[in-house]
Amino acid sequence: MSSQKLPTGIDVLDRQLNGGLPAGSVVAYRAPPDSQGELLLFELTQARDTLYLTTDRTEQAVTDTLESTPAADADTRVKYVAGDAPLENAKGMFRDLGENSNLIIDPVDILEGADRTRYRKFLNSLQNHMHNTGSVAVLHCLDGKHPPEQRDTTMHMADAVFDLRMQYDGADVETQLAVPKFRGGNSLSETVKLELGDQVRIDTSRDIA
Numbered sequence: 595m596s597s598q599k600l601p602t603g604i605d606v607l608d609r610q611l612n613g614g615l616p617a618g619s620v621v622a623y624r625a626p627p628d629s630q631g632e633l634l635l636f637e638l639t640q641a642r643d644t645l646y647l648t649t650d651r652t653e654q655a656v657t658d659t660l661e662s663t664p665a666a667d668a669d670t671r672v673k674y675v676a677g678d679a680p681l682e683n684a685k686g687m688f689r690d691l692g693e694n695s696n697l698i699i700d701p702v703d704i705l706e707g708a709d710r711t712r713y714r715k716f717l718n719s720l721q722n723h724m725h726n727t728g729s730v731a732v733l734h735c736l737d738g739k740h741p742p743e744q745r746d747t748t749m750h751m752a753d754a755v756f757d758l759r760m761q762y763d764g765a766d767v768e769t770q771l772a773v774p775k776f777r778g779g780n781s782l783s784e785t786v787k788l789e790l791g792d793q794v795r796i797d798t799s800r801d802i803a
Contacts (some may be wrong), residue, residue, distance in 0.1 A: 621732045
């Protein structure tokens with residue numbers, strides 16, 4: 595990974611990470627499927643040129659969401675990864691990624707359904723391309739009841755892990771972002787509390803600076 599830092603687009607998180615993510619990083623972003631977690635992906639699109647690979651929703655559905663979300667860059671390139679050969683299709687698409695860009699795979703679950711050897715080769719190829727282009731890849735990992743077979747491989751090989759957590763207290767919903775793994779620096783000792791509405795905001799009602 596490079597010493598160059600690329601901002602995430604979320605100011606408080608960039609401060610915690612001393613400027614953002616090291617260029618060349620692969621991030622595993624784990625979030626509940628019933629959360630507003632995709633807003634963090636949308637914030638990334640405003641930070642720099644982004645290639646958004648969708649594996650379940652259609653290109654048009656994702657594009658419509660990006661255009662209607664203040665947190666997103668409506669000009670983001672969106673491509674659908676067909677399910678007949680998802681690893682090969684995704685690899686062919688991310689090879690077109692330019693320098694200092696974002697690659698988002700949303701969600702990565704269908705790729706994790708491959709056997710471990712093929713999936714590990716895919717991740718190694720992805721990491722190599724991110725390194726060569728000075729870019730950042732974010733793998734959106736749905737944190738459901740039945741994680742895909744290769745989820746542990748994703749978490750182990752990723753350079754950083756972002757973990758979105760939701761807690762319910764009566765009528766209130768508290769959303770916290772943890773960074774338990776960060777090869778390019780120090781993992782965060784505390785969670786960052788967020789408000790996820792039409793965009794990502796810091797929860798200042800709970801003593802967040």
